[in-house]
Amino acid sequence: MTKLGVPGPDQGVSGVTAVHSPPSPPTARRRPETVARTGLYALLAANALVVAVLFVRAGFGANALVVLGRLTGLYAGLLMAFQLLLVARLPWLDRRIGMDRLTLWHRWTGFGLLWALLAHVVFITFGYADMSSLDPVDQLVDLAGTVEGVLRAVVALALILVVGAVSARRARRRLAYETWHFIHLYSYAAVVLAFSHQVAVGSTFTASPAATAYWWGLWGAALTAVLTGRLVLPLGRNRRHRLRVTAVVPENDQVVSVHITGRDLHRLPARAGQFFLWRFLTRDRWWQAHPFSLSAAPDGRTLRLTVKAAGDGSAALRRLRPGTRVFAEGPYGAFTTLRRTRPDTLLIAGGVGVTPIRALLEELDGHAVVLYRVRTEADAVLLGELRALALAKGAELHLVTGPAAPDRLAPAELSRLVPDLTGRDVYVCGPPGMTTAVLRSLRALGVPKRQIHHERFSLAG
Structure with missing residues (x-):
């Protein structure tokens, strides 16, 4: 041909x-993505070291299996907090690393978290079973029924197992994004339950004022990052810019361009190559968010996206009417001239x-x-x-x-x-x-x- x-x-x-x-x-000799990636690695390594130091200072005082169980539980908590940071959609990280890579790191960190939690449960259960002469199943039931916070930890583990199952590649391909996202929201409930378990029974958590301050600070920083990137910034930007559709222009039988305007768009930190999560606030589509790239460099007055009909959501854009309100999250992505x-x-x-x-x-x-x-x-x-x-x-x-x-x-x-x-x-x-x-x-x-x-x-x- x-x-x-x-x-x-x-x-x-x-x-x-x-x-x-x-x-x-x-x-510049130091690339922004390299600086951001190195910063994340250094942050994780520094916190891993702090966790180890606090663990040693708290003392052991139990058999080897219980000691290993406590240590794997602490590192599971650290990985859970790090996962929250990876998906917080903080602009500084997203512009340098990209949502796709951050999401991929979040996914692999999640599998590490899952194995750490399973190791924590196994080591703790077998360790206490060895001391009490109960079989491991009865020991786990006894701990869940008699020790404050253990039942909440079991529920948290069950939720994480469900989220991990739907995050497997084969399962994600079969699920609509909205379904996958709804199930994934339960991971936040798992975070709350896991933290309450750590507060209730974590000997390292209460071993010293420094340990208590560290863990409260770690979880507080992670949750603040999530609230800032996924709630405060999107709500603030949409309240400021009040985006609306101004025109819908067919490019061919399958592709349509949507032109959007709003207030003070020169203050929106968007760059060519980036994308937004767009919600068009119609009666039947307001609940769907779609990632579409800008098809023209932002000029401070208008935004444009150009979309091929690949499903019901994208095909419905052809029927949008001028004046339709738009809720946009972003801009996201590191596919820019910054690289x-x-x-x-x-x-x-x-x-x-x-x-x-x-x-x-x-x-x-x-x-x-x-x-x-x-x-x-x-x-x-x-x-x-x-x-x-x-x-x-x-x-x-x-x-x-x-x-x-x-x-x-x-x-x-x-x-x-x-x-x-x-x-x-x-x-x-x-x-x-x-x-x-x-x-x-x-x-x-x-x-x-x-x-x-x-x-x-x-x-x-």
């Missing part, structure tokens, strides 16, 4: 010779994944090359805007068409279209299969990992 509408390597759109923009200023390490850029888009790519092209300086992968030219959303932007900015635009196989963005083809790609930052956004194939090609071509930027717009990890 041939490629249609692909300019030569030395040409921009419509055969116009590409004009290079002035190079960007040198980027740049090189003056020049390669932007690779597939299908409707072109929306953040189009916004990034509008904001980027330096020389840019855009590769837009679609089945046919008729499927190329916002192609006219891309051509106009490429012409205005002296960028190269390559429209790569044809069936999914053979791969049109294999290493040899990427090298032909962009001979200097190893010296560029590369932004990739498209369907999962295409994105995976492109990332594999980039690695095969030796593009440094720090220059490759991609983001999965997913809420469930």
Whole structure:
């Protein structure tokens, strides 16, 4: 199969010779995402050390199994607090690391938490059973019935087991996001129950004023982060900006652009490449939140999202009426120019994944090359805007068409279209299969990992 509408390597759109923009200023040696990631690791390591010191100072005074049970319980509490921080959606972390990676870390931390809790229950139960001569099941029943807080801990563990089960990859694929999210809310109940258990029976918690202050401070900081990022900031921003739909513009039979305006949008810290969780406050859809990227760089006056009908929620956007109120959470994501390490850029888009790519092209300086992968030219959303932007900015635009196989963005083809790609930052956004194939090609071509930027717009990890 041939490629249609692909300019030569030395040409921009419509055969116009590409004009290079002035190079960007040198980027900082320490990348923002590296600083944020290192900060999180250091924070976790420092707290793990504090927990160990407080545990040793509290003394042991029991058999080895009970000692191990208490220690695994303390580290389970630390992991639970760290999980809350990862999903608090704090702007400083999200802009540097990205919601997709934070959510993925939250998921894997959750599995670590689950194993720590199971170890805590097993060690404690067998340890006390060894001292009382009861069998482990009877010992657990006895502890739940006679020791304050243990029954609450058992309930908390049951809730976490349920949340862990629905977080497994196969289960998440079968559940609607709203169902998954509703079940996941029970993890907050588990947090409260687990903390009340620690307050009631945690010997390390009450071993010294320093230990008590530490654990209250840890849980207080984690819950404050969640309340700030997921409640206070969204409510405050929506009250300030009062977003409304101004126009709904069909781009083709399956894709529609929604234009939104509001008050003081110049104060909204949104950047090209980011996304919001959008709730359109209609009678039948107000309860659904969808992650859609901005398809134009924010200009302080309007916001625009461009969406392909992939389900009932996205298909219903075509029926939105001007004036519809909008509740938006965000902006989220680290798929922005903040990640740049090189003056020049390669932007690779597939299908409707072109929306953040189009916004990034509008904001980027330096020389840019855009590769837009679609089945046919008729499927190329916002192609006219891309051509106009490429012409205005002296960028190269390559429209790569044809069936999914053979791969049109294999290493040899990427090298032909962009001979200097190893010296560029590369932004990739498209369907999962295409994105995976492109990332594999980039690695095969030796593009440094720090220059490759991609983001999965997913809420469930």
